Amino acid sequence: MWRYALRRIAFLPVIIFVVSVITFVLLRVLPDQDPAVLMAGQNATPQQVQAIHELLGLDKPIVVQYIDWMSDVWRGDLGETYFGRRDIGAEVLRRFPASAELVLLSLIVSVIVGVSFGVLSAVMRNSSLDYIVRLSAVFGQSIPDFFLLILLIIIPSIIWNYAAPIGGYVAPWDDPLRNIRIYVPPSLILGIGGAAGIMRLQRTTMLEVLGSDYVRTARAKGLGAWNVIIGHAMRNTLAPLVTVIGTSFTVIFAGSVIAERVMSIDGLGVFFLDSAIQRDFPVVQFLVLYTATVVIVVNLIVDLSYAIIDPRVKYR
């Protein structure tokens, strides 16, 4: 197990290196437009464009550019945005807490809602609750989260004339109420969207486990229904559950871009979005690297957690 974990962790930099090379090449070779021309404007003279090239180091060979960029990133210098010349590192640090809180809260909501309703739905199979839960899962997967988020803004504003506060990030320990007002409503929407998958899988695996012999034995020896469900059945649904939580994380992580835009949260998702629209290459370059790293690390954690959940899993 430890050797497997170590090997997987040692392999991380290799994957990240490959991702960074692909992104770098994609953003240098494919563009139909020279970023320097975008910056200088339509009426720029070739001399002005040339000057910008030299300033940004775009006149050097691509390998040299890559090495320069990587060594800067390694030293913690992410460079400046093309538009506005802001320090990318500072911008990322300022925006990170808001995005992280949104994603984490949503993930917590999706696990709580998904697991509890999945189990209830399996235990009370074919009841009206089961039917309602399954129907809402289909609705949850069909109604776009941006539409739900828009409704979340306009309904309270029409009925109670209420608007969530906007502005910079406030940590929950500094101003809990303000923090809750900003982050809890979008987390509920994103989380419930991510819960649909968890719920469906939890219901299926739970039904399978509930039909197994050892659950019947546990019932037969006189254990209470919930004791059997929580203590015996739940444990054996954990491995597929962890996999689907990993998938839900990806869904929520992607959805956070939309949620940040609709709820005017000044996070990394909006930064990525705006930079892509402006075609701010250095920002996009770094944020692709960042998102890829997050996704890869989460998948690694999911893979490693199988061994903790189920000791029978052997890694080689």
Add this chain to the structure above:
Amino acid sequence: MANEAQAIAGAVPAGDGWAMPPETPRRVALARLARRNPVGVIALLFVVAFCALGLAQVVSQDIFGTVLAPYDPRDIQAQDQFQGPSWEHPFGTNQRGNDMFSRVLAGARISFLIGLMGVTIGFIPGALLGIASGYYQRWLDYVIQRSAEAWSAFPLIFLYLALITAFGRGLQTIAIVIIISSVFGGSRVLRAAALVMKQNDFVEASRAVGASEVRILFHHIVPNVMPIIIVGASSVFAISVLTESALSFLGIGVDPGTPSWGIDLFEGLNNARFFPYLVIFPGIAISLVVLGFNMLGDTLRDVLDPRLRGQLG
């Protein structure tokens, strides 16, 4: 096919002992199915209606150059802006005085095209890859399944944002992303199905009478996994529609001039507080189309292949 049929027919003694039980007439069987799945019937009607509307809009907008709607969805009528729903404008008018009902009708075009594109250019070739991967196994299986895992792990929106940076926005960029996302949509499930299917005796039998591998694949494996392909196509259509509207809503989808439900939502957002109908109707349109395809897929899965019930969630 003829050779195999003769070979098999020759081996079976023809006679009265082999009479098949009388078949239920197709009309009766269908009526029974419909009675048992009222939700599926509604979903099917809705999907058919949407496809008809989408096709009609494609024909009228791309061939005849006019929109099939009571008003021109792009015509600026400043004096008519922000009118609430009325008999004249059932869904109201927006900030440019465009009739929202006409915009919703016109927007069916891009959703239909994108859904169709996801299914035909993305999903179907991908489905064949998945089947081939399960049938041939070996290196092909390895390459296809590892690529599928890599794509499904990485959130597509971030890849798309990188592509936007490289190419700028536009229909081609969306097409690339819709196709990439649909290619691996069914490959894992179909691979598993093909793996099971190739163990069957009839595969062995047709190989024994000299059928080529390609023939076995297209005449025996593909028809047998058809239910999974149809269900997958239904959900890929839904996902493609959802993706296009989400991207257009974020302002990185189709060109702003193209009528699209996502763009309507994006434009309505600023005035939604005072004129909620601006976002309600396009939002409902997207939700209903996606819901229709998802419900249809769920029903088809239950009807076409009872073995799959519960397996896919």
